Amino acid sequence: MAGIAFPEPSQAILARKREIVAALKALIPADAVIEDARELVPYETDAFTAYRRVPLAVVLPRSTDEVSRVLKYCHEAGVPVVPRGAGTSLAGGAIPLEDAVVVGVARMDRLIDVDFANRTARVEAGMTNLAISDAVGPKGFFYAPDPSSQLACTIGGNIANNSGGAHCLKYGVTTNNILGLTLVLDDGEVVEIGGDAIDAPGYDFLGLLCGSEGQMGIITEAVVRILPKPEGARPVLFGFATSEDAGACVADVIGAGIVPVAMEFMDKPAIEICENFAHAGYPMDAGALLIVEVEGSNAEMASMLARIIEIARAHKVQTIKESQSAMEAAAIWKGRKSAFGATGRVADYICMDGTVPLGKLSHVLKETDRIVESYGLRVANVFHAGDGNMHPLVLYDVNDPDERVKAEAAGMDILKLCVESGGCLTGEHGVGIEKRDLMHHQYRPEELAQQKRIRAAFDRAERFNPSKVFPLEARS
Amino acid sequence: MTGLVAERTTVPASEAEAVDLIREHAARAMPLRILGGGTRKAGRASGPATLLSTAGLSGITLFEPAEMVLSAKAGTPMAEIEAALDAKGQMLPFEPMDHRRLLGTGGEPTIGGVAAGNICGPRRFKAGGARDSLIGLRFINGAGEVIRSGGRVMKNVTGLDLVKLQAGACGTLGLLSEVTFKLLPTPETSASLVIEGLGDEAAVALLCKAAGSPFEMTGAAHLPAGAGSATARTVLRVEGFADQVTYRLERLAALCESPALRLDARDSLALWRDIRDGVVLDAAPGDAVWRVSIAPNRAPKLAARLRGARRFTHIYDWCGGLMLLATPEEGDAGAEVLRAAVAAEGGGHATLLRGSEALRARIDVFQPLTPGLERLTRAVKASIDPKGLFNPGLMYPGL
Structure with a gap:
């Protein structure tokens, strides 16, 4: 298939695999470093399964300090890093690169502290979304954003994608429900952003980090708001x-x-x-x-x-x-x-998640039908109507390479339609690799360049989650 | 104010004119100070600069009540926005403070100033601040480029969220030219409970307990004795349809375990306006006023810690998460003692909300940053405004 391009991996880094793995094993317990080709396979993709790349190695640190040591080493050794929560990204945001080390936070899944009086909880980034609600549920509280993958997805991944859910009409999305973060920067420096107060001092780096798709650092802890459950x-x-x-x-x-x-x-x-x-x-x-x-x-x-x-x-x-x-x-x-699961039983599908102004919903639905029909495919629409976040599921047969190309093309046409209707490419799934090359439909070159400069204020060598979000041709 | 007299004030009539003006200043590395309605004397006193007034960038550009969204040029007066929203029974969810009475200033607050200052009010702990309702904007960076971020839709994760970054950056990261907010329906009615005579600790504990109940309290303040009344008042507000308000107020009253007075909509609105604008704070005319953000139930401990060290009066909003604190301007107006006490109580931050120009020149108006945050702050500033054109020194020295 035509598909999405990946940059050529650095042969120099690939050639240093043994040295890099040995160095990582010297920094953190050896059982936290995965290097064997077969054991790396589960990490080769996320929920955007059409694309796969086996990484150089995977590390699964157990503390902020271990993350810091790993990042400091990767910084000095010039090795790209792909952060990973639970790997549930629908946009390929967690798909590895062959010359990168995947840093997964899955083993950092502890609830550190709950403060019911102040309605906050401090959690490690690998704690799952639903586990937070389960932990505070007996006292009558919950964590509000509820993406469909909430059983599996991690809070770290939720922050990186500014995840939403069905109930954000009332409760907002991740960025409205986070008070503090522990962030490990490119060189291993650990920075505390915000805390347990209702607002944070200085520039709103919490807001900037929410939705930054793992390109500015690795989040290891978060202070989240917990809310009282409604009576019914x-x-x-x-x-x-x-x-x-x-x-x-x-x-x-x-x-x-x-x-x-x-x-x-x-x-x-x-x-x-x-x-x-x-x-x-x-x-x-x-x-x-x-x-x-x-x-x-x-x-x-x-x-x-x-x-x-x-x-x-x-x-x-x-x-x-x-x-x-x-x-x-x-x-x-x-x-x-x-x-999504039920649709998966009747056909393969790709799911788009553009958002459109409510007044344009009827128009966009009609046009979506027309676009998909023009490719000879079918579409099922489910979406969050209150906020205009569409989820057209374009159905196709994965074993028919021709249909897959058509489905991807139809999806791209639908997203362009969303932008032209005054909306955006993605409401909650993120850009990842999937929508990377459509970014110039939403943003002018100087706007993309501005975003990239801000990213580089955090990730100076652009080594975090490279080849995601920004079009490859816009790279410096 | 002789410094200001010598300064030039420019009033670009359009975004395009503002772009030209900024490019001229960029070419000559000349600083600009952005002026909205001029109702806040915000930030540190700083050196000479061309005053750039947003008064010429005015007008509502989009209002879709059925979509609960409004866009307006940055210099649009809040009064104009509020009138348009009122006519359709909608509101900005975050209840922005009007600083004029507390600061003794004139002018008209603007929507751009509200966005840039992340101005909010009592509903903040429940409904979020300006940053939570701000969903899109256009700004001009230090190279004179127009940059859009976000849009007019409620959910948008396409690229970096520069909308949030600009909220609270006080115009140091470029000139906002247009902002887009999501809205909420104005509640049909509202009412409050007032419990008299509680001490700080008991009051904040009660407010935290109420906020942990399912009864959707949208205002939670404690006004110690002297703050607008000889008796301490703990105030809980609910808003919604009339039947909801009646029900929720009953349930909250049951939860209070103390006799509570009920304020009807009119009295409740008036009291909350005074709380929002800080005028219930018992501040002497020459007092400095601090805005302290801290985890709610540590706020009374903070006040207790300060009691021996400094003469002050205070009120609590956001269940205690926000304290306004008035203290004489003498010395550093308590900056060091206050910030040390905040740190000792587990962290938070203190910003000087009101102070003379002399005071604002000699102390840190904004909470000093940790070294890590300071590095990031400087790097982000340089990535948007490399020549330091916009509001130099307003938030931090040399930035």
């Missing part, structure tokens, strides 16, 4: 005849001053795929479906839902399904949350 949460399912009706309903709910905790959209192909898999009771006759979730006491939820239902009726809603029990609520969410 109730999803309601609305079936509409058309996507336009569903889209207009979303706009009117927000226009009425109601901000539900989540508003999820699925089109007809997505409804069919998810219902066949999850048997969630989705209306098979609907052209589009919304899952709207509200939170609060029973009375509050009832009152809020009454308002939303009234608006939905004005948009000719065909089916309204209120969950009457926790089991029914779970079933409603199960269909949505298993959308």
Whole structure:
């Protein structure tokens, strides 16, 4: 396939593999260094599995100090570093390079401290997203951002990608839920950014680091906000005849001053795929479906839902399904949350995640259908309707090289459409390698150059996660 | 103010004119001081520079109530923004402070100043600050290039987040020309509970407990005796639809375990405006005012630590996470004692919010940075403004 280019690995570095591995083993316990070709295979890709590169070595440090020693060595030895959380990136952000050392934080998975009075927790970067919520759950708290991969993905990876989730309409994304970071810089220097106060002094490096895709340093610890769980949460399912009706309903709910905790959209192909898999009771006759979730006491939820239902009726809603029990609520969410997995059972797919202004949703949906059809492929749409973050799943057959090329081309066309509609290339998955070469559709050369200079203020030799995010041709 | 009289004030009428002006200054390595509404005497006193007023960059450029998003040129007065939002029942979520009454200044606050200063208010601990609602901007860097970051959509991780970087950089990283904020519906109503007579420690413990409850408190302040009333007041606010407000207030009152007065919407709004603007702080006219950020439940300990060392009055907002502290200007206005106490209480930071020009020339207005952060700060500044054109020395000496 045509595919995404990788830079040629440095033969000089490859030739020094033995020396580099020996040096790493002298710095940190030998069991934290992986060099054997077979043992390296699990690290050759992330969730963007179409591309693979076996790294020079993988190190799995157990402390900030060990990370610091490894980075200092790599800095002095001129070896590129690819940071890795759980390897769940959908954009290839954690795919290694053959001449790079992968520094994984998976073994740094401890909860260091919880401060319930101040509603913060200090965690190591390898702790999984869901493990934080599980740890503070018994006391009635949770960590808010909830990417679909939350069972596996690490908080370090969440920060590097500024991960979102279904509930960010109310709770925001990662950058809104982090108070402090421990960052190890290119030369091994350890810097504390922010802390447990509500705001941090000086430039907002917390905000800059969130979404920096592992190109400015390695995050080893974080102070996260934990929030009290709501008294209750109730999803309601609305079936509409058309996507336009569903889209207009979303706009009117927000226009009425109601901000539900989540508003999820699925089109007809997505409804069919998810219902066949999850048997969630989705209306098979609907052209589009919304899952709207509200939170609060029973009375509050009832009152809020009454308002939303009234608006939905004005948009000719065909089916309204209120969950009457926790089991029914779970079933409603199960269909949505298993959308990617269920789609994977019927076809291979690539998932785009451009964001568009809400007013352009109908237009972008129609155009998406047209684009995908023009390549002779099918598309299923699920997305976060409240914030315009699209997730078209372009279906194809991975064993047909021709289809794969077409699917990738369709995906790129969809993303260009998102940018032209006033949106952006990626709402929550990150640029990685996948969208790297589309960056010039969103940014002018001087804007990319400015971003690169800021990155170089942290990573002076551009040795962290090279060949990601910025187009290869824009490299100095 | 003789220094200022000699300075030239320029008022570019468009972003393109501002670009030309910045390129001219870059060519001659001449510094610029950016002037928004002039309602804050922010930062360190610094040397002569051309004053660049954003008054000519004014006007709302996009307002989509159904998408809860607004863009405006940087010099747009906040009053104009608020009027437009009011008409559609929406608001900026972060409740920006109006500094005029506390600082005794005139002028009109601008949206660009709010963004550059990361100005926020009582809802900060719940709804985030300006930085959390700022989703896009355009700025002009030290080379006179227009740089866009973010956009008008709620979720965007395309490239580095320079939007957050600019929020709170106080115009030292370029001239903001246009900013885009996400909005929230204005709550239908609001109300507050007031508990009288609590000591600092008990009050902050109560506020932290309430913030850990599911009842969505959006204001949490403690006003010690003397701050607007002879009796100490602990104030809890809720906002929402009328039935929600009634319910949540009842539940919070039950949680308080002390008798609580209820303020209806009108009185609640008035009190929170005074808390937001710092005017409930019992500050003598010549006092310096500090803004201290610290983990909420360590704030009363910080006050206790300072008590023997310095004469001061104070209030707590954000459950204790924000303290405003008034103290006489004499000496360093308590900078050293205060910052040492903050460090001893586990960290945080103190910024001088109000002080004479003389005071602002002799002390660190912003919290001094650790060596690691200082290196990064200088490197980031150089990557955007290599010649040091924008607001030199405003945040840190030599930067």
